[in-house]
Amino acid sequence: EAGVTQFPSHSVIEKGQTVTLRCDPISGHDNLYWYRRVMGKEIKFLLHFVKESKQDESGMPNNRFLAERTGGTYSTLKVQPAELEDSGVYFCASSQWTGRIEQYFGPGTRLTVT
Amino acid sequence: RKEVEQDPGPFNVPEGATVAFNCTYSNSASQSFFWYRQDCRKEPKLLMSVYSSGNEDGRFTAQLNRASQYISLLIRDSKLSDSATYLCVVTGSSNTGKLIFGQGTTLQVKP
Numbered sequence: 001e002a003g004v005t006q007f008p009s010h011s012v013i014e015k016g017q018t019v020t021l022r023c024d025p026i027s028g029h030d031n032l033y034w035y036r037r038v039m040g041k042e043i044k045f046l047l048h049f050v051k052e053s054k055q056d057e058s059g060m061p062n063n064r065f066l067a068e069r070t071g072g073t074y075s076t077l078k079v080q081p082a083e084l085e086d087s088g089v090y091f092c093a094s095s096q097w098t099g100r101i102e103q104y105f106g107p108g109t110r111l112t113v114t
Numbered sequence: 115r116k117e118v119e120q121d122p123g124p125f126n127v128p129e130g131a132t133v134a135f136n137c138t139y140s141n142s143a144s145q146s147f148f149w150y151r152q153d154c155r156k157e158p159k160l161l162m163s164v165y166s167s168g169n170e171d172g173r174f175t176a177q178l179n180r181a182s183q184y185i186s187l188l189i190r191d192s193k194l195s196d197s198a199t200y201l202c203v204v205t206g207s208s209n210t211g212k213l214i215f216g217q218g219t220t221l222q223v224k225p
Contacts, residue, residue, distance in 0.1 A: 031211055033211065033212075033213075035213070035215075041217070042116070042118070042215045042216060042217040042218070043158065043201070043213075043215040044215070045212045045213060045214065048210060048211055048212060055210060055211075056210055056212055058212075059212075091157060091158070093213075095211060098210060098211045101211075102160045102163075103160075103211070103213060105157035105158050105159070106157060107156065107157050108157055
């Protein structure tokens with residue numbers, strides 16, 4: 001069974017540019033989560049989809065971040081315009097059920113904003 | 115105050131040693147508790163869930179004390195391959211799946 005995949009693995013962009021990150025969850029997993037780790041800090045929750053619906057987006061830092069999951073399959077996270085403080089590793093995770101169940105993480109996208 | 119606090123370490127131990135990690139969490143309504151392992155520049159992977167009754171998986175033992183809001187992980191007979199960062203993770207009070215991470219404790223096992 002294929003795991004969670006993320007694209008790209010690395011992205012270097014200039015401040016003010018736009019970047020779109022993609023996550024493909026494990027097939028059949030209705031729950032999809034985005035997390036972020038900025039340097040020196042703990043991994044922080046961004047948002048949670050159940051199928052195509054946003055269940056919880058309390059962790060989204062501001063309106064420069066837009067997440068979508070059209071059709072309930074893969075998800076994209078767009079940052080527009082990117083700022084220096086957006087640099088970090090963006091992880092996607094998926095799970096079959098909500099709650100006390102293992103979340104499987106993708107390898108992450110390392111974003112550097114210069 | 116951070117929601118999940120861990121001693122960042124690093125813990126440097128010889129092979130075969132027993133090492134213990136501790137973690138405290140601030141939300142008394144948290145419902146689920148985990149230890150994740152993260153290797154350098156890799157994704158977090160679930161090591162084990164933690165239950166009030168305590169649970170053991172081979173050389174690894176996890177304990178939860180809800181009254182003290184304290185979680186522990188004990189690793190016996192450390193192997194070189196145990197070198198990694200260990201993340202203490204809890205869910206929020208609503209148990210919607212949102213994971214709250216500690217900053218992680220780094221373990222380096224030396225020959």
